[in-house]
Amino acid sequence: MRLLVCAGGTGGGVYPALAILQALGNEAENVLWVGSEGGMERDLVLRAQIPFEAIPAAGVHGVGWRQLPRNILRLIRGTLAARRILRAYQPDVLLFTGGYVGVPMAIAGRSIPSLVFVPDIEPGLALNLMSRFAHTIAVTTPRSRHYFPAAKNVVVTGYPIRTELIGWQRNQARQRFGLDEEKPVLLVMGGSKGARSINRAVLTHLEALLNLAQVIHITGQTDWPEVQQQIAHVPINLQHRYHAFPYLHEDIGAAFAAADLILCRAGASTLGELPFFGLPAILVPYPYAWRYQAINAAYLTENRAAVTLDDAKLSETLLPTLQDLFSHPQRLQQMATAMRALATPDAATKLADLIRTLAAQSPAPRKHKEVQ
Ligand SMILES: CC(=O)N[C@H]1[C@@H](OP(=O)(O)OP(=O)(O)OC[C@H]2O[C@@H](n3ccc(=O)[nH]c3=O)[C@H](O)[C@@H]2O)O[C@H](CO)[C@@H](O)[C@@H]1O
Structure with missing residues (x-):
């Protein structure tokens, strides 16, 4: 399985993905983590000895007029960088757990099976956008369900805990x-x-x-x-x-x-x-x-x-x-x-299972149209 993780910004976007990788164990040998330039994820991911690449990323919602053109440009540059990475790495599955960095990757990799884990009860703007392209959406509590259209595949897994x-x-x-x-x-x-x-x-x-x-x-x-x-x-x-x-x-x-x-x-x-x-x-x-x-x-x-x-x-x-x-x-x-009573100790295992299922659905390698 070739897994590409795209998450970052603060620790809150990084740790759930690290916990899921730990639950995947040996199956997660072929992993590439893509984070944002200048985010705190770089140190945390390298500390876990996972290969890391950074792309430009920035939010565009609620941004002042002066900053907006610069952020839109970063989003475009980020999408182009994401396409280059996808073409080179050819992942079977994409995993998103938070951070603006996921937006350009979700756009560039929309034909690839993907799991979006939404850690907060209400999805943030970036995760909301990513979840539109996602094949499966995993959430922490049942209360998150009503933030997504009924047609979406939403699974309540709980929040994954690092080993x-x-x-x-x-x-x-x-x-x-x-x-x-x-x-x-x-x-x-x-x-x-x-x-x-x-x-x-x-x-x-x-x-x-x-x-x-x-x-x-x-x-x-x-x-x-x-x-x-x-x-x-x-x-x-x-x-x-x-x-x-x-x-x-x-x-x-x-x-x-x-x-x-x-x-x-x-x-x-x-x-x-x-x-x-x-x-x-x-x-x-x-x-x-x-x-x-x-x-x-x-x-x-x-x-x-x-x-x-x-x-x-x-x-x-x-x-x-x-x-x-x-x-x-x-x-x-x-x-x-x-x-x-609110604990969900098997959350990481459930999330790892969802990734395995998505990997099994992955089209034959090197056939993802958008990234060719
Ligand atoms: C200000 C802001 O926008 N905060 C957001 C950010 O918070 P933040 O990045 O703080 O994320 P969380 O509170 O979800 O998680 C913090 C993580 O850091 C770990 N930790 C913390 C301190 C420490 O010394 N060592 C350590 O390992 C905690 O165990 C935890 O796993 O992302 C979360 C998840 O999307 C959102 O819910 C928050 O609203």
Whole structure:
């Protein structure tokens, strides 16, 4: 099977595809990953030792008049580059999991069997466009179905989990970070790039927060220097409770397994990774990402697995919410149970099966008309 993965932008577009490749195992030997020039996918994909090529990509929706001609030009250049890659690589199947980079590839490769995995409940603009060309659309929750025409082949698979997240025991995970086994642990993260408002609210209340719980704080690269300066102001007797990192690669699974509660954005991964770990959440949807994160957060909150806080009021609401939750361990336990009930641990396997089925439908090699 010759598989071409086209995904990128941020971690949210990359990790689901990596999880699917892991589930394909040896069958995924012939893989080429096409990402966007300058995206964060390059490092993540090369880290996983997968061959990588970059093409120009840019969004055109909601872009100002000055920027629009430049972005349209990039889209055209991206489509031409995608055609060249398809002609040279001749894939049997295309896999898309997110990012603008998929749009030129979906246009250039529209005759090739393709799977679009939509991680968020509501498909973003780019995935919506790609799904028009897709042979199969896979979604995280049944709630996504009504965003697609009934005639489309939509399969609910759940959100795929990377193998490096699996297998951590709570004790072992706590030891990994040098955490006390008895005291509660709060994990703070802002998605793959960090979240300034979450970082600011945590730093503002850090002392009070460390009196409530031990904290693993993943800051993102941008705010890391500022956070490092603040660490010096943490009272000496509380410093051992604060564990800050700019980013965690393989150890992110240990952070999830060690925590009793997470404070985070509501990116698509929260629909899969938090249920997998049965990790109750305080969700702060990113207010500038259309409605996607608000819809994800509403789903987890309606299922009583999370509470949602407004980004604009976070500095006032964060501490009382944490005090309330940590003083009601039974409620936290109920949220954990509700979160675990949403888990779909076989999602990666189901997605790998869909790819196998599509590969079997692939026309004889070197017959894809659009790319000749
Ligand atoms: C601001 C923005 O537009 N965010 C979007 C972006 O978020 P983002 O790129 O943050 O994506 P997600 O929240 O879905 O996933 C983040 C991923 O990064 C991993 N991780 C994070 C930090 C770390 O230190 N180590 C690590 O491995 C997490 O485990 C997770 O797998 O893509 C998501 C998926 O389309 C969308 O739902 C979000 O709305």
